[in-house]
Every structure is written in structure tokens, then in C-alpha cells.
Amino acid sequence: MKDFARLFTAIDQTTKTNTKVAALTTYFETATEDDRLWTIALFSGRRPKRTVTTTLLRGWAAEAAGIPLWLFEESYPIVGDLAETIALVLPEGNQHEDHPLSYWINYVKSLSSLEEDTRKTAVLNAWSVLDPTERFLFNKLLTGGFRIGVSTKLMTRALARATGQDEADLQHRLMGSWTPETTNFHDLILSENPEADLSKPYPFYLAYQLDDLDELGSTTDWKAERKWDGIRGQLILRGGEHYLWSRGEDLMTDRFPELARARDFIPDGTVLDGEVLAFKDGDPLSFNALQKRIGRKTVPKKLLTEAPVILYAYDLLEWQGQDLRPEPFADRRNLLETLTKNLPEDAPIKCSPLVPFTTWDDLAKARDASRDHNAEGLMLKRADSPYLSGRKKGDWWKWKVDPLTIDAVMIYAQAGHGRRANLFTDFTFAVWNGNDLVPFTKAYSGLTDAEFRKITGWVRKNTLQRFGPVRQVTPEHVFEIAFEGIQESPRHKSGVALRFPRMSRWRHDKPLQEANTLDDLKEMLQTYG
Amino acid sequence: MSSDLLNFTDRGIYCPLGDFYIDPWRPVERALITHGHADHARPGHGAYLATKAAAPVMRHRLGDIPLDTIRFGETRQIGDVTVSFHPAGHVPGSAQIRIEHKGQIWVASGDYKTENDGFSEPFEPVRCHAFITESTFGLPVFKWTPQSQLAQDINAWWASTVADGRTPLLGAYALGKAQRLMSILDPFIGPILTHGAVENTNEVLRAQGLKLPDTIRVTPELNPKEHKNALVLATPSAFGTPWARRFGTTSTAFASGWMRLRGVRRRRAADRGFIMSDHADWPALNAAIKETGATRIFVTHGYTSVFSKWLNEQGYDAQIVSTEYEGESLDTAEVETA
Numbered sequence: 133m134k135d136f137a138r139l140f141t142a143i144d145q146t147t148k149t150n151t152k153v154a155a156l157t158t159y160f161e162t163a164t165e166d167d168r169l170w171t172i173a174l175f176s177g178r179r180p181k182r183t184v185t186t187t188l189l190r191g192w193a194a195e196a197a198g199i200p201l202w203l204f205e206e207s208y209p210i211v212g213d214l215a216e217t218i219a220l221v222l223p224e225g226n227q228h229e230d231h232p233l234s235y236w237i238n239y240v241k242s243l244s245s246l247e248e249d250t251r252k253t254a255v256l257n258a259w260s261v262l263d264p265t266e267r268f269l270f271n272k273l274l275t276g277g278f279r280i281g282v283s284t285k286l287m288t289r290a291l292a293r294a295t296g297q298d299e300a301d302l303q304h305r306l307m308g309s310w311t312p313e314t315t316n317f318h319d320l321i322l323s324e325n326p327e328a329d330l331s332k333p334y335p336f337y338l339a340y341q342l343d344d345l346d347e348l349g350s351t352t353d354w355k356a357e358r359k360w361d362g363i364r365g366q367l368i369l370r371g372g373e374h375y376l377w378s379r380g381e382d383l384m385t386d387r388f389p390e391l392a393r394a395r396d397f398i399p400d401g402t403v404l405d406g407e408v409l410a411f412k413d414g415d416p417l418s419f420n421a422l423q424k425r426i427g428r429k430t431v432p433k434k435l436l437t438e439a440p441v442i443l444y445a446y447d448l449l450e451w452q453g454q455d456l457r458p459e460p461f462a463d464r465r466n467l468l469e470t471l472t473k474n475l476p477e478d479a480p481i482k483c484s485p486l487v488p489f490t491t492w493d494d495l496a497k498a499r500d501a502s503r504d505h506n507a508e509g510l511m512l513k514r515a516d517s518p519y520l521s522g523r524k525k526g527d528w529w530k531w532k533v534d535p536l537t538i539d540a541v542m543i544y545a546q547a548g549h550g551r552r553a554n555l556f557t558d559f560t561f562a563v564w565n566g567n568d569l570v571p572f573t574k575a576y577s578g579l580t581d582a583e584f585r586k587i588t589g590w591v592r593k594n595t596l597q598r599f600g601p602v603r604q605v606t607p608e609h610v611f612e613i614a615f616e617g618i619q620e621s622p623r624h625k626s627g628v629a630l631r632f633p634r635m636s637r638w639r640h641d642k643p644l645q646e647a648n649t650l651d652d653l654k655e656m657l658q659t660y661g
Numbered sequence: 662m663s664s665d666l667l668n669f670t671d672r673g674i675y676c677p678l679g680d681f682y683i684d685p686w687r688p689v690e691r692a693l694i695t696h697g698h699a700d701h702a703r704p705g706h707g708a709y710l711a712t713k714a715a716a717p718v719m720r721h722r723l724g725d726i727p728l729d730t731i732r733f734g735e736t737r738q739i740g741d742v743t744v745s746f747h748p749a750g751h752v753p754g755s756a757q758i759r760i761e762h763k764g765q766i767w768v769a770s771g772d773y774k775t776e777n778d779g780f781s782e783p784f785e786p787v788r789c790h791a792f793i794t795e796s797t798f799g800l801p802v803f804k805w806t807p808q809s810q811l812a813q814d815i816n817a818w819w820a821s822t823v824a825d826g827r828t829p830l831l832g833a834y835a836l837g838k839a840q841r842l843m844s845i846l847d848p849f850i851g852p853i854l855t856h857g858a859v860e861n862t863n864e865v866l867r868a869q870g871l872k873l874p875d876t877i878r879v880t881p882e883l884n885p886k887e888h889k890n891a892l893v894l895a896t897p898s899a900f901g902t903p904w905a906r907r908f909g910t911t912s913t914a915f916a917s918g919w920m921r922l923r924g925v926r927r928r929r930a931a932d933r934g935f936i937m938s939d940h941a942d943w944p945a946l947n948a949a950i951k952e953t954g955a956t957r958i959f960v961t962h963g964y965t966s967v968f969s970k971w972l973n974e975q976g977y978d979a980q981i982v983s984t985e986y987e988g989e990s991l992d993t994a995e996v997e998t999a
Contacts, residue, residue, distance in 0.1 A: 144923070145933055199801050200974065206967045207800045212924045220802035220921065281927075554925060581928065 135163060136171070136233040137265040143281055152282060156290030165317035166234040172320075173312045174278045175287035177381070182276050183243040184251060186214055189274065192252055196259065197221040209547060209601060210554065215271030222259055222267065229261045237312075240273045285522060295321060300335070300521045308332035309383060330370040333377040334403065334449050334457065335521035342512065342529035345492055355461065355515055356487040356495055357446055358507040359530055361419045361617070362409035363426070367443050367481075368450075369395060369402045376408070376443075384408070387428060388441050390480045397479045398471065403450035405519075406484065410439040418506045419631065420619040420661070444484040445472065446511075449519060457519035461527075464519070502533045503660060508616065509533045535614035535632075536656060538648045539639055541569055542609045545591045546602050548576070556588045556603075559635070561613055563626070565650040569607055572626035572653060578614070578635035587638075610647050612637040618653070618661050626650060628657050666742065666760050666767040667793070669959070669982040674769055674793065676760060679740035681710075683758055683769045686985040693744065695771025696755035697722060697836060700987040710737075712746050714782065714869065715754030718836060721865045733782060749773040750784030751939050752837030753871060759787050768953065769793040772988065774938065775945040778808060780844050780871075781837070784949070792955035796963030797940040797988030798918050799971075805918065805942045811935060812845035818914060818933055819850050823890040828908040832897035832931070833916045835862045837939050839894055842916060843874050851890025854879050856904070858896045885909070900931075918942070918989055940989055950977070962986040 142155035160168055173179070194204040204221060211217040231239075239258065243251050255274070262270055272278050288306060292299040305320060308329055348354060365384065368375040374395055376385045385391075388408060398404075410421035421439040425431060448468040449457055456464050465486075472483040487510065489495040499510050509532035517527035540561035548557035558576050562569035579587070587609070597604040614636035621629035668675045673685025673692075681691040688705035695701055695711075697718040702711070709728040711719055716730045731737060733756065736745045746756035749771055757770040766789040773795065777783040806814070815831070822829040833839045835858040843853060843863075853876045855863065860878040867873055877888060885891065885908050899905055900913060913931040918938030920926050926934035941949060950958060950972070958979040960969040965981040972979035 144927075147932060197801060200971075203801060203967065203971055206964075207802045210800060210964075211802055211922055216923055217802060220804070554922075555928070 133233050133236055133262070133266050133269065134230045135159065136167065137263070137269060139171075140269055140280060141265060149286065152286055153290045153293070156282065156287060157293045160291055160294035164232060164234070166312075167232050169312045169315075169317040169320065170234050170237055172287065172291065172306065175282050176284045176306055177278075178311055179276050179278055180237050180240050180273060181244070182274070183240055184255065184274055186275060188248070188252070189214070189218060189255070189271075192255060193218040193221060196256060197223065212548070212554075215268055215275050218271050219264055219268040225260045225262060225267075227261055228263055236270055237273060240270075291321070297321070303335045303521045304332070307335055307381060308377075330373065331368060331375040331383070333366045333368060333375070333381070334455075334519075336364065336366065336379050336405070337520045337528060338379075338523040339511065339528035339530045340523060340525050342531040345496075345531075348492075348512065348529075351490060351492060351495075353514055353516070355465065355513050356489060356498070357484050357511045357513070358487060358502065358505055359509045359511045359532065360407040360409055360416060360444055360484065361506060361508045362407040362416070362422055362444070365406060365408040365443060366449070367391060367394060367404045367406070367445075369398055369400055370453075372400060387425065387431065389431060390436070390441055391443060393480050394443070397475050398481060399452070401450065401453035402448070402471075404443060404445040404468070404481070405447035405449055406443045406445035408441055409444050411442040411444070411482070412440065416444065416506050418619075418661075419617055423619075442480045442482055444482055446484045447519060459518070460516040461513050461519070462515040499531055499533060535616055535636070536618065536660060537612050537614050537636060538563065538653065538656070539610050539642055539646070540572070540613050541607045541644060541647045542605065542611060543569055543571060543607055544602050545587075545605055554588075555584050556591045557584055559611075561611065562607070563648050563650050563653055564645075570626050570650050572624065572628060572650075573613060573615070573630045573633045575611075575613055575633045575635050579638065583638060607644060610639040610642040610644060611635045612639055618657050620657060620661060626653065628653055628661075664765065666762055666765055666791070667769065669984075674982075674984070676740075676742060678762055679742040679744065679760070681739060682706075684771060684986070693758055694719065695749065695758060695769065696752055698752070698772070700985065701771055710744075712754045712756050715756070717865045717869045718754065718862065721861070747787050748782035748785045750775060750777065750781050753781050753840075753866060755781065757785075757787055759789065765790055767791045767793070768955070770795065770949075772797070772940055772986075773949065774941045775949050776805065776808065778841050778844075778939075780841050781939075786949065786952035788954045790955055791957040791959065792950060792953045793959045793961060793982075794946065794950060795940065795986070795988060796946065796960050796965055796968040798938065798942050799946055799960070799964040799968030801943045803918060803921055803942045804944060805921075805938060806936045808845065808937075811937055812847075815842070815845065815914075815916075815935055816847040816850060818912070818935075819846070819892050822912040823851060823892075825912075827910045827912050828885065829892045830900065830905060830908060830911040830913045831892060831894050831916065832900055832914065833859075833894065833937075834939075835859045835896050838916060838937065839863075839896075840866060840871075840873055841937070841939070842894060843876065846874065846892065848874055851892060852877055852888050854883070854885070854888060854891045854893045856893070856895035856899050858899075859894055879904075883907075938989055947975075962988045 139155055139159040143152045190204055194201045208217045243254060258270055259267055288302050289299055292302050309331055364379040366377045376391055378384050410417040424439055448464045469483055487498050502509050512529045512531060514527040540563055542559050543562045544560035545556040546558040548555055560571050560574050562571045591605055594606040595603040613633050615630040615633040617631035619629050672687040672689055673682040675682050681693055682689045683693045684695055684701040685692050690707040692706040693710045697715050702719050704723050709726055713730040713732055716728055731746055733746055733748055736743050741762060743761045745759045747759055749755040749757045751772040751774055757768050760767045768787050768789040770793055773784055775784045819829050833842055839859045855876045855878055863873055863876060893908055914933035915931050916935040916937040920934030920936045956978055958972050958977045959982045960979060961982055961984045969979040969981050
């Protein structure tokens, strides 16, 4: 694994994208096919199944390090990463062996068939023959979650360079449900006719937030749709089956059984891009309705009637088995409209209508009305644009409504993990209820590194009480919390739950007493919930 | 506890029998100072006592203070106690302060490291009954890279950075770590350019007879192009400022014990993090405490609660004392200026 460790070190020692891509390219040019395949898998979020619980690992690591478990547990939050904590506490190994990455992955996989004591011996043996960096990587393989500063996009770019393949084509090849166990490097990356994987989705085209309407030029070049607040999904109808993919490449087919009926209405050889939405009586329901369905692998009948979902389609990527992505958006859209026009009312596929406009002012008004439609804003798409891969500027823009905001008081703080270990980054906020502060949300993001450092210093000096890792702090600082939605929640003391809360501003200008109240929150719940 | 030679007060560590303080953080009549870092040597005391080797830096930083000096190992009677200073290995001139009264011995160690850096007076274990120890890196995850390995890594980074046509910019404390780095840099790669804060300290240390490699002070007139293959040594606070921009494309690095943690390394957003500290790591803290033979241990700045709990489990009578020492804090690693 020495070459893989060198790759990791090279990536870890730089903040520059080009250097990372260069290191990956060299690796892809030199590693064995098996190691390449596994590297692609790891950097695209595919990893070997977990074969040892972290509880066992912690115990074994503490024992090998000759320290009590409590001391290991105290060290972990400081380091912020379990794989790293283990690598740091272990004593130096005695002999070093070099095996390829794929050897160690098979080693990890083989642990599952072992009894606990032999499994322990196997892990301890691995630790003793690996050097510190390799140990860290081995532990990462054991504990899952292989995020080390390389995105799928970066990895794909390097792979394109190393193989001389087209990047967008590779991106498509890497989509879907393959694992290193079900394919090999040649079939996945190199073969002229990739093995027909009927479930394979196209890479999603993602838009940036619009910052300047004036740059768009003439209104006649553009089409607008509502930006729905659901789950982006790609519905594939091929070979008599249907597959529903999320943007994060999760196969969601079984979670939304309603969409199976799409096969009754739409011919085989069709791929639709759209929004999975809870939909009733001709209108999308709010995200809150859909939320009940998220995370459920099987859906009880009651929920199916309460929150039935459809695919609100807005693009046609494949038709009669032909890849339509190079065609102009307006043509794809016309075909989609024809295809969905005569579907019965109860079909689980509908076409998300265009928002008509002649001036940019019309459009701004339509955007302002987004919340009335349970939408997040608008999508602007250039009429002649092809369907691109990944997040690209120019042809597609999202134009979201401004978030809702509320001014709240920070009352609890907790240190972050990983890159944010040693900084207080996780905060609980409260609003006034009479003279009491009622906690209503947590927020982790939105501040700059400099602000996080500043608040960290302040938290250290203003801790009133500790509850394990959580510190209660003097109520003093007011933050503007921005969020996308609000809903009733009996589980929370405040009775509400926010969607995507984050700290949008540190209100240095705002005295503590002028933070918002629970009544303000309830009013927002009435209006937007 | 009338038999205690040292008490812990809100002004600092106090010796009632000698009527003096050690490294006090509020102004006092008489202060014994372990070393010249700002959190240990503060302005405003009535009288100072420190080692001869620590004196020049203290005068440089604190101005014309009433400072008496003492040699390592020399004993002095102060009130009813006998006092002597012993090398702490932290920075040049840094001392542990030994206090003896009727066979009772207490040692306040200030900041210390046990690895010989080839540059500070090497740490000397002092037998005692009670030992006051820091715990800046008092967790088992902190273990340092041996200095020889570190020298190889840093020089390799220097050489490859200049080979790429970039300027290596290395950040470290102005007193101690900067000079320690200079002493392990390979002069055959190129010259060393220094930030004013570093060079001022260099001048003080050279004047007291310490041998330091040649350096070139970065002045407004300096043209970086005339110093091919140079490495720039600066306090971390100079990073990202107009001062640093004159060097064109840089590769940045920090040298700190905190660089042992990947999360911290990445948050600093430097290209490289070298694990180098002037504080003891976990094995060294434990070894040093054991060697004193002390049974009572007072744990000051750092991971005090965890480290004292650990020491108690090892059979020591350990307790936490709260002080205003900062150790190698992350915030100072960032903004410390000389």
C-alpha cells in the first residue's frame, strides 16, 4: 500500500487542486488495475462493508497502546477522527511489509468470516506491519467514510488524463450501482462498449445560484420553471424495469413504489430528470410531507395515501433508447410535454410547467411568489442548451428566494470534528419566551474560519457549565439564523423544527434583549409551515 | 498544608518561605522567571531573577527591568529556602526552578522538553518530592518526530519547493523554534531570509554567544530575486500579509506540535505541517515525571484534567492547578509576534 500511501500524502500535503490531480494522474498511470479500480471506488464513495465495529476497534487500539479506554476516548474528540486517533496512539510497528491496496481491502473483507479473537489478531497483525500513514488508511478502510480531500470530480479528471478518455464520458461510466466486485477496470473504464448496465444513470446537470440577472441577455433565450423543494431524481425505464436514482447516486426505487406505475404510461427506453415530490389534488405539498417518506425503505399504506409522490419531470434525457442530452433544451422539453400531455390524472409522472414571462420583471414577481407554490425559487434554462454533466455555469441557473431569518441567542457550544476539531463550531440557539431562553435550533455553518476562531476563544472564557462535550455559555451573542423552511415538531421544546439552519450573520450590533421571541417563531410557522 | 513550599495563588506560584513568585501573571515584588516567553516573563515586577542565558531576551522584550541573573546549578539563599535553576531544554536559557527547605525539594518546571535539540541547554532531570509540570501535549496521541527525521523532511520540502520555482515560507515562534529550525536547515540548498521579529531575536542570541547560521533580514528594500533558492522564516502572523506577497508563489509550512493532528494541519490551510515542538510529548512527559522521583505532581497548563487523572491512576498524588500559562496554544501559533 506504499504507493497508495504516497498518493494520500501528496494529496494531504497540498491545498492546490492541480497538485492533487497531478498526483492522482501519476497514480492511475502506474498502479495495478485492481488498485486503480479500488481507488476509483473509494473516491466515488464506494467502500468495503464494515467488518469490525468501532467499539471493538477502540478497545483493541487502547490495549495495543497500553492506555486505559477512557484515555483513548478523551483523545478521540481532540483528534476528531477515529482512524487517525488509532493510528496516533499505537506504538511503532516492528516489521514493514508492502502489499497492494487491493490486498488490504480483501484483508478487511475477509475479517467478516472470522471469530472475534482471530479477527482481533488479524487487525493487530496488520497494525504491526504497517507504517503510520498506511495504518491510518487501513483504519479508514475498516471504519468506512473515505473522505480525504478528493472529490469524485477531481478523481474523474485525473482518470481522464491518465487514460486519455473524455471526462464527461468517464463521469457517466462511473455512475450507477457498480462495485469493484461486480466489474473490472477494463470493463468499467476502457471497453469500447461498456457492458450494458441498464440501471446506469446519466450524470446530473447541476446549476449555480444566479448572481446577476443582467448577464442573461434577452428573455427570449430563456425558459423558466419553478425550483421544487423535493428530491432531485432520475427515473430510468429500460429493459422492462424502472430505476430511480438520487443526485447523490442512491438507488431510491423501492422507497417510492408509486413510480412503478410509470411503466404503464411511459415506453421503455426513456430517462426522465425531475423532482420527486409529495403531490395531492393537483399541487405539490411542502417538503414536510415528503420528509416523512425519506429514510424509509418500505412505506406503510397510510403514508402512501397521506403523502403520495410523483415525479415532477422537467427534462427528457433518453427517448427510444437514444441519448438526447446533446439536443437543445427546448426540443427535449417539447418532447417531454408531448409525452406527458395525455397521461391520466393519477399517473405518477407529471410535467413541471414552464413559468411564462416576457420581461425580467415578470420573472422577479414570479420568484417572489415561490413560497406560495411550495417552491424554493426558479430555475432558468437557456432554450438551446445541451444537458451537461455536473455543476456548470452559463446555461442553467437556480434563482432561489431569500431564506427566512431570525435573530437568536447562542446558549450552547460544542467542538467540531475532523478539520474542525479543536474549534467550537456546533452551536445551539434560543429565542426569548418571556425572560427565558428557549432552544429551538442548532447550526454548524455560515461563519468564516476567523469568526469560528474568535467565538472559540470566547467560548473557552465564558463557559458556565459543562455537560460532557457540550458547554453552556453566557447568553451574550446574537446570530442571524437563516433557514429554508419551518415545521411543527413535538420533539422539540420550542415546538418547531427548521430546515437547513445556518448562521448567516454574527449580529454584533444587536443587544441580547432584541433577539426574536418564541411568538415570532410561531408566527413564521403559521405563515410558512 | 503549611509544609508546602509552593502555593498556587491568583497572581502566580508563590513561595511563602522565600517570599517570591515563580512566573507570576500579575505584578509582584519579586519574580523568579523560568524563561523569556511572554506568558511566563511579564512586565511590571519589582525584581526579576533568571538565568544568565535567558536574560538578554528578557531585556530585549521587557526593556530595562531590574533583573538579577544566576548560572545553571548555582545555589542561592532566598529567605528560608535555597533556590537553584536547572536546564529545562525548552528554549535557550530556559530553566526549571528547584526550591529546597530542610530536605524538602520542590521543582517548578515551567515549559520543558527532554529531547536535546542541539541548541538549548539539554533538559536535566532534578530529583524532588513535588514536581510542577505542564501538560500542553498531555495526551497519548502526541508523539514527536525525531529531530533527524524532521531535518530530512524540512530540507526535502525546501529543495523541492525551490525546484518548482516557488518560495518556501516557514512559520514558527520567533524565540526558540525559529532558531532551532535554522540549526537544522541545510545551508547548501540556499540562504535563509528572516522576518524582522525572528531576526531581532537572532541578534540578541548571537550577541550572547550562541552560534546561529547566517541569515538575511527581510527589509523593504530586499529584492527576493537576488537570493536564489532562499527559504523564508517568519512568524505565522506574517502569512497572507502584504509582507509575504513579495515572495511570489509560495509553499507555506508551519512547525508546531499541533501539526501532529491532521485536522489542525488542514485548518491552518498551509501546504505542509511539520511536527516540531519545544514542549514534551506524551512519552517524554511521563518519563520526565518518573525521573524526578516525585510523588506529588501539580499539573498546570494543557490537558490538565485528563493528564492528572492518568497520573493518579499511575499512583501519583496529582492535582490540577490553574495558571495563566498558554503553552503552545493554537491561537498563539497563529498570531504570536516577538
